[in-house]
Amino acid sequence: MNRVSFFLKEALRSIGRNPIPSFAALMAVLITTLVLGIFIPAVQLANGAAADVRDRIQVNVFMKTNATQADVARVRARLERTEHVKDVVYVSKAQAYAEQKKQNPEAYDLLGNVNPLPDTFRITPDDANNGSAIIAALQTKGVNGKTTPVDPKIGSTKESKNQAAKVVQITGAVKLSLGLLGGLLVVASILLISNTIRLSLFSRRREVEVMKLVGATDSFIRWPFVLEGLILGTIGGVMAIVLLGLAKLTILNQLEGVATLISRPDMIQFGPLIAVLVLASIGVAAAGSGLSLRRFLRV
């Protein structure tokens, strides 16, 4: 007990005596923790967004404009029998027209009362990768290599894959660049911390030398330094978490109603995130000071 309080006193004394290196180490921990705190949810967000888009991949079957109610019923039955089809939704000419007009009223005003849109079936495949299999099943290959739809009243079959692929690509790029940026920042912070600790140790190498000469064991010398790192790491981590909490309250919670993307149900909860961050900041600080000390203790 005597010893613990002695080490604690030594650590606090050393922080007080070296305020600038201590502040630098604290800032380094704070920045690392902030980066991790933003980086972990951001990557999850990007992952979730990509998964979302993949779920939205559909196959659209457009009827010819002259298709009758009977044709629609026949094609629908045919579609429902096709393999890999999970769900078929029929969107009539009129419904499609109303939808589009709502999205782009000016263009449709110009068209007047003419409805150029065909009846459409929106098919959800059982798996995002089976879209092309459905399309293949709805077409027959002619002798000249040309494909024709299985039903004469089907105009064309398209997978909304092009747009989907783009979204997946973009989220992938975002994820990659976020990952690179986050990785770089974490590496920079770790270097900064170890450098700061090394500097503060270097300025005290004489002190360490004297301690060794009067017969201090390595652990007796090490503990105050490690404790110092732990204290700085904890303060830095807590400050970062407070900042993150404020950011969550002021920015994210306000946006939640507007952009559903920002809050996902499978995203990490704030509580566990904090636990991870606290452990990370304390661990980095303790490991940093412990490792830097190893070299200096070989006097």
Added chain:
Amino acid sequence: MATQRSNAARLRQAEGRADAPSRRPAAERPSHPDAVIEFRGVTKSYDHSNAGVRDATFSVHRGDFLFLVGQTGAGKSTLMKLLLKEMEPDSGLIRVAGRDLSEITRKKVPYYRRNLGVVFQDFKLLPNRTVYDNVAYALQVTGASRKQIRQQVPDILRLTGLSTKLHHYPHQLSGGEQQRVSVARAFVNHPPLLLADEPTGNLDPDTTIGIMQLLYRINKTGSTVVVATHDEGMVNRMRRRVIELQGGQIIRDEVAGGYGAQPTSESTAEFGALLRGEPAPAPQRRVRRDPDAADLFDEAFSE
């Protein structure tokens, strides 16, 4: 291990009975298992041309006051560093209190060093601690209790004449005072062996005498004291044992001024007078005190 130790103890006892203080040169002196320091053919070189110490053989007995003299680079500091186990000899054997230093593992070195008091030319005080804390640190290192520290530190500071400077920082003290703090720190554990490497190199003659008197007083409590210095004039006036080094080799090992002239004991004042080169004041002979517990190395590092 245990039998070895008891053997050593028995030998020590036997030696205590038979051995009248035999102050012959080291070369003729048989090696005693209880010699506080024993060097046998110790060589340490830094590179091919530059020999730190070459084939050094000597021993130092309990309660001795020994001067190591020689010019800069003669090997005095190398000897000190070897004794501190800051480095290892290339060849030869070093024993301290009968214990072969090469047997002490890296982990045990701190425990070994607690049996040594060390004083340096540049004081090596902790700059951001007060006089009191500097001295207390040497005790804290050994795991001494707060009560022990509160008792021992003021005592030793009184002994070294620093009672009024308890809460000063090293930079607020004169060189002589800083060296006193350094001596106080070295002696607070009452080590059986005190090493001083050019303790007065940075001090003026009067302050030098004060520090040397302090070391002498410590010697009189039974601690063996080894002082490295290049101040030959002072050494020759003092009529103590001198080992002179040149280029890493021992070229002289004798009692300066002749053995016959050596008084068995003198008071600190007489010692100071000797240092100043004055005729000694009326001799006040004292019975040489028996060595006490502080003379014996504690067993901590021999475990």
